[in-house]
Amino acid sequence: MRLTQRALCLELSVTLALDARAKAMRAAGRDVVSMAVGEPDFRAPEAAQAAAVERVRSGNVRYTAAGGAPELRSALAAHVSATRHVPYAPEEIAVCHSAKHALTAAHLALLEPGDEVLVLLPAWVSYFEIIKLTGATAVPVACLPDCRPDIEAMRAALTPRTRALLFNSPNNPSGVVWTRSEVEAVTDLALERDLALISDEIYRALVYDGVVNTSPVEVRADARARTVIVDGASKAFAMTGYRIGYVAGPRDLVDAVVRLNSQMTGAPNTISQAAYRAALEGPPAELDTMRATFQERRDVLANGLRALDFAVPEPKGAFYCFPDVSSVLDGRSSTAFCEELLEREALALVPGSAFGLPNHVRFSYATDLANIETALARFRRFLGR
Ligand code: PMP
Numbered sequence: 001m002r003l004t005q006r007a008l009c010l011e012l013s014v015t016l017a018l019d020a021r022a023k024a025m026r027a028a029g030r031d032v033v034s035m036a037v038g039e040p041d042f043r044a045p046e047a048a049q050a051a052a053v054e055r056v057r058s059g060n061v062r063y064t065a066a067g068g069a070p071e072l073r074s075a076l077a078a079h080v081s082a083t084r085h086v087p088y089a090p091e092e093i094a095v096c097h098s099a100k101h102a103l104t105a106a107h108l109a110l111l112e113p114g115d116e117v118l119v120l121l122p123a124w125v126s127y128f129e130i131i132k133l134t135g136a137t138a139v140p141v142a143c144l145p146d147c148r149p150d151i152e153a154m155r156a157a158l159t160p161r162t163r164a165l166l167f168n169s170p171n172n173p174s175g176v177v178w179t180r181s182e183v184e185a186v187t188d189l190a191l192e193r194d195l196a197l198i199s200d201e202i203y204r205a206l207v208y209d210g211v212v213n214t215s216p217v218e219v220r221a222d223a224r225a226r227t228v229i230v231d232g233a234s235k236a237f238a239m240t241g242y243r244i245g246y247v248a249g250p251r252d253l254v255d256a257v258v259r260l261n262s263q264m265t266g267a268p269n270t271i272s273q274a275a276y277r278a279a280l281e282g283p284p285a286e287l288d289t290m291r292a293t294f295q296e297r298r299d300v301l302a303n304g305l306r307a308l309d310f311a312v313p314e315p316k317g318a319f320y321c322f323p324d325v326s327s328v329l330d331g332r333s334s335t336a337f338c339e340e341l342l343e344r345e346a347l348a349l350v351p352g353s354a355f356g357l358p359n360h361v362r363f364s365y366a367t368d369l370a371n372i373e374t375a376l377a378r379f380r381r382f383l384g385r
């Protein structure tokens with residue numbers, strides 16, 4: 001069939017493709033350790049599981065309103081108000097099929113072909129493709145060497161076509177959590193240049209060492225009118241396969257997202273909405289356990305990588321370490337490096353080039369300590385140490 005340029009120009013998600021490859025190698029009998037995919041290896045909270053089963057059994061699995069069931073919109077409005085310390089109304093929440101879908105709908109609502117979006121590196125793989133889909137252009141903005149935001153580089157990347165700025169803290173792939181003053185600086189830039197701020201806060205709940213993530217809406221009262229918060233259940237509640245997320249933002253943007261969704265996908269999954277609501281009602285003790293477990297794994301992995309003399313950007317959130325491996329690439333690209341590592345040592349990592357920083361590789365520590373120890377041992381052997 002003759003396909004559109006729009007469809008042909010999209011890449012398959014590198015993270016999902018690598019995960020599929022690791023699973024296929026495992027099915028073929030190889031003892032693969034995969035630190036490729038960013039997916040919590042925990043179960044959803046008991047209350048969420050029970051609510052999903054109960055909803056199926058009740059027979060009440062009809063369409064909800066396109067923007068989400070009113071009870072979930074209210075619960076999310078209360079959740080955003082409490083966690084970002086700024087009041088949100090249910091009409092300022094659009095429930096979506098996932099954070100990925102929320103990002104896509106928000107970008108479709110905000111961007112015209114030819115617009116430019118500053119994408120702050122390192123950046124999650126799907127941002128570039130979602131922006132492409134809208135006909136707008138993603139303009140990657142370099143970070144400082146420790147993966148912290150570079151405000152001067154953002155300023156230098158602005159053009160009259162710049163319409164929005166997309167950032168993600170806690171960050172995938174680096175685990176870096178922006179400080180309040182970094183969030184203030186980027187928010188001020190958006191205010192000064194009349195830009196929309198798209199703040200992907202999907203890892204907000206996964207922060208370590210007492211660090212707190214800050215949303216732009218918390219630092220400037222007038223940021224709220226231009227900020228789109230994207231979040232969901234996948235990471236905070238280990239509910240990846242439930243596929244449920246949301247957009248929180250100004251009423252006109254939320255209405256536009258609901259109209260788009262009403263035509264593209266219809267109402268979000270009713271069972272997952274019920275499960276998400278139950279998870280939000282918490283306080284699920286499982287989350288504290290999950291956070292403490294991630295922190296312990298983070299320590300083992302980051303210390304192990306630093307002991308090998310790699311610079312590891314400060315991993316204070318999410319579940320990734322993103323060491324700079326330029327000293328061991330020996331002329332190879334990070335993609336070739338990861339391919340060789342997978343073939344020789346059956347260790348799956350994601351090349352930094354997928355996130356715009358080709359001198360790095362991403363380790364996901366959403367896997368148990370035994371796997372992390374094995375991965376470090378294989379990595380050492382691969383490096384000939
Ligand atoms: N944003 C970031 C930074 C992510 O890592 C992910 C993980 N897939 C998502 C958004 C999307 O999450 P989901 O679609 O599972 O809600």
Ligand code: GLU
Nearest residue numbers: 013015016036037038039
């Ligand atoms: N966000 C996760 C990752 O970066 C899940 C895979 C994906 O949706 O890309 O690995």
